[in-house]
């Protein structure tokens with residue numbers, strides 16, 4: 309039997325995710341913010357790509373996710389939707405795009421599907437958000453919940469702190485149940501003790517996807533910049549870096565700079581025409597740069613702009 313839950317090329321849906329959990333297959337989710345990363349992560353087998361408001365911190369360099377706007381996330385969502393072919397795509401509703409009233413939440417969530425090319429939205433909150441989740445689901449918009457450490461409430465929590473410890477566990481469990489009963493199709497459990505995540509996973513009927521919530525969830529999510537090692541800051545305990553792209557990027561830049569400075573780049577291999585010493589009047593390199601890439605085929609095979 310194939311290890312892959314969907315055949316090559318077919319889109320992961322809400323139903324696929326449910327079926328995976330019923331077969332005890334773990335869901336692999338990560339974030340994406342542009343078409344190139346979406347394509348890379350999709351090809352790597354991500355089941356779910358979230359256009360997260362974490363883009364405020366990893367792409368925009370902010371300290372919190374709070375200033376990220378709906379227009380900004382929808383812009384990134386459109387790019388991601390062009391890059392991913394297989395993964396289920398989820399747009400993260402930013403701060404104050406759904407909290408004011410259900411009507412505003414409906415209008416804003418709709419933009420992720422109609423403009424952003426997403427198949428679902430995610431929003432933070434538990435019991436208080438249940439009526440809004442119900443309205444969105446009734447309007448045909450699949451909703452992924454998010455409870456525990458909810459970064460949009462960073463100031464209310466007094467920082468990015470583990471939630472649901474001791475007595476507080478009951479509150480987080482009640483939040484997760486309320487989200488599931490309101491009709492969410494999956495729920496992110498962030499920054500909670502692993503025992504609580506296991507209990508929620510046993511008690512709710514929808515897939516749970518953990519981040520800093522231990523191994524007993526139905527799936528896991530990591531911010532792609534974290535798993536790829538693209539952040540230069542301190543790495544949180546729950547993050548595993550599967551690559552060190554930041555260091556490798558620095559090294560690549562240094563190598564490029566060295567070659568530009570020494571004159572070894574571009575070599576003949578990366579140049580058009582013959583060496584300027586033999587043909588001082590040669591101008592084809594300059595011409596090639598002026599042509600749009602689509603017209604590259606006008607060049608002889610040995611001089612194709614795209615190689």
Ligand code: KIV
Pocket residue numbers: 339358359360361362363400496519529530531
């Ligand atoms: O914005 C985000 O990236 C998230 C994930 C960490 C779940 O909400």
